[in-house]
Amino acid sequence: MAQVAVCGPAECGPEETDAARTVGRLLAERGAVVLCGGYGGVMAAAAEGARRAGGVVVGVLSGRDRAGASPDLTVALPTGLGEARNALIVRAADAVIVIGGSWGTLSELALAQRGGTPVITLGGWRVIDADGRPVRGPIAVADPAAAVRLALG
Amino acid sequence: MAQVAVCGPAECGPEETDAARTVGRLLAERGAVVLCGGYGGVMAAAAEGARRAGGVVVGVLSGRDRAGASPDLTVALPTGLGEARNALIVRAADAVIVIGGSWGTLSELALAQRGGTPVITLGGWRVIDADGRPVRGPIAVADPAAAVRLALG
Amino acid sequence: MAQVAVCGPAECGPEETDAARTVGRLLAERGAVVLCGGYGGVMAAAAEGARRAGGVVVGVLSGRDRAGASPDLTVALPTGLGEARNALIVRAADAVIVIGGSWGTLSELALAQRGGTPVITLGGWRVIDADGRPVRGPIAVADPAAAVRLALG
């Protein structure tokens, strides 16, 4: 069964919330397990979308307990690893969908690229090299349906 | 929802297999999520028991991918952390049920005790102090039903 | 005593090698401990520079053993954590000097920013937001001396 991580900031605007909720729903409808960081913002919206569609959502938490975890998680995994848990979320995923930008989110994008996991982005931050050219790797798409289609191959 | 880890060796005899399968089934029947190391032996038997009873089973794998993972996992999480993943299994659990003995299993028992997670043992290794007295902490029980009852408080 | 991480790609050109070697030397001359990923390229050059100047260099390796570690490390710490070790390098540092660009390097930059550790960059990749504006955080400098001066405050 496919496992797809949805990564994005804990604080986000209504557009990102909508996109994350839709991505979560579409992944669940396709039978994929949704992995996320388990807290608010994009993470919570993706969890909500997946849960409402009857999907399985795993929140890989940075904290030592479930404090602050989204109520829509099927399983909340407090790792106690702090930011190192970002490496776990993307390691366990077949593909990573990034929605919006933050330093934590960027670390997940970079760790996924480093480890060879495909990354699909919906908006958010971009990376350019010293000459100002976009660094190849993440695939930018325009809407949730395209993101999910690419993620599930 | 309760999350209970079932820990034990990757190679075990029929008695431990039976006990693990029953523990997995009883946990699932009570609605608890089963966490385990995700590979063979006690881990696979607990996963099988829980899955057959319609439960959710998360395998927190030490490897970088799903190679060798039990087919009965709802979610397989390759952490790429090696033995450090043992700390995660017990950190994410409300209680730990230990079935049988091995060094990896003992590390989980010890990490759970260190972190304040209750440990219930079904057979397996025991720990004695320098004077030969049992070290307090883990609660030994005689059968799977007692283990699950204690774990779910 | 200050601890400064030097992060950069395992494969790099002569300019980055020179910069890393100089940064390592200057840090050691100022009495700072140098932390790095412990392998080749920028990591090895920083280690070499620091070691020649009599400094202490710790290589936090992703692998399970010391295979491939730079010979200039005072201490080689195989973590067996894979890419998750990137979080450790920056967590243990008072400041992070980034030389050059790669996905692994970017993950260290992002994890440092996420965790509140100051980041100083010498060339390398840059991050822009959805509107093409540079994301604030990392401080770009022109040469190794400026990087070390800023890192040691």
Next chain:
Amino acid sequence: MAQVAVCGPAECGPEETDAARTVGRLLAERGAVVLCGGYGGVMAAAAEGARRAGGVVVGVLSGRDRAGASPDLTVALPTGLGEARNALIVRAADAVIVIGGSWGTLSELALAQRGGTPVITLGGWRVIDADGRPVRGPIAVADPAAAVRLALG
């Protein structure tokens, strides 16, 4: 260069303090790097012994910063990993010397055995199987000199 971990409880009696200090000193005199958990008790005594003898001591801390770290560490590495850092200490060591007993200490002993790193014990807890027989693996010695001799093979 050899790297030897010294593991033991954060709170210990004078006998264990003396043993740990001597072990630290002997390791440093033989040129070995001392790894430890970086806090009080056995860890601090080992660090003190090694530092006084001019050795290099690395404290692999469970916390996110250097709070509570022994003043005798050459390098303090806050990992932010909580108890999972126990796996790192033993993974990075060529041999592990255990002095005294606690659940955290036992987890290090068990993780070392699991990972194939030799373990030498000076007092402390012991492990017996279901039939009450000692589980093979750790080598018990009578004094610090024997522990260091074995650890450095």
